[in-house]
Amino acid sequence: MRFDDTVITISREYGSGGRIIGKKLAEKLGIDFYDHELITMAAEQTGMSEEFLKNTEERANHSIRFSLSYLGNLSYTMPLNDKVFIAQSQIIRSLADKGPCVVVGRCADYILKEHKHCINVFIHADIDYRLYRAIKHYNFPEQKTTEKTKELIYKIDKQRETYYNYYTDQSWGRADNYHICLDSSQLHIDGTVDVLKKYVEEFELKQDCANE
């Protein structure tokens, strides 16, 4: 089985476990995993601070989009979010050319549209499962009520959707953007990872047959 050029992108609803699913999948396949690492790389490339990048990435709201850009080596007329998007796109393409990996978020599915050995994944889950995971794993403030936490989950989804729809000509969460979409609330994290691993194996097998 070869994993020499397969790139797996993971888009995900907030709280669905998409990040940890991607991490575990990368571990099982023995390939690189990129999530927060992309922020560090983008910081190096643009000269912007990691803190700033963390706050702006996967958001495309007007207050940031239309602010004056003043950092980095890129044009002064380009909005900051667009600079971040372009820098991250260059990094993602370069990582995908280097070797097999899993990349989380940042419209990587769209950025790597022309990559021949790319599997685009979308992870979603029902709201109760996401609520349970958000409270258990993401250190939500204890005083927040269930309704407040749900509101926050939907708000983060909305940010991701706005960001994705703004930078692509596609609609976030529509099945036909991705090769495989999974509801992690049915098989939970490990079961979902195992199905994805099977998908990658079938994909690799198909590449092998095509090359024979």
Next chain:
Amino acid sequence: MRFDDTVITISREYGSGGRIIGKKLAEKLGIDFYDHELITMAAEQTGMSEEFLKNTEERANHSIRFSLSYLGNLSYTMPLNDKVFIAQSQIIRSLADKGPCVVVGRCADYILKEHKHCINVFIHADIDYRLYRAIKHYNFPEQKTTEKTKELIYKIDKQRETYYNYYTDQSWGRADNYHICLDSSQLHIDGTVDVLKKYVEEFELKQDCANE
């Protein structure tokens, strides 16, 4: 491994191979498969002809919806398409209660929303793959041009979308309606079936653990 109560529903884009994928999956799992069989059953239940049912099912256009109903034992005030939908819903629920099976189309995912051991699948594919399959397998008239065939594919998708959105409160083709969505143009028919089989096995394993 138990397959004593798992029901798998398959929604699909036209030409994606969803029907044959469902059929092969049912064969591999050794469980029943229902597609056109549902028409025969609905004909028996409503007294309408199979020919008529074939022409009206998975369509929710106005000319049919607002025609006067005149057949069967149901109320005279109910549009024909609604009668067909209700009859098929009753049949699908009754089949799901009887034992494990694969059901294709007809909003079965929505109809069986309360079924505890249901896996909802959506199969889609890129247009070139669907075009290839439509010409090869569905006996499209030879004189039709590629553009005409594409138009027909999109038209049938639109009918399915309208029917689904009309009878459910969901949006056809959105990932979060389904437990697993697959692009059959990447792994083709047999690879897609194998990934689905793996999904069912993981699902069954999870049920077994929950019952222990």
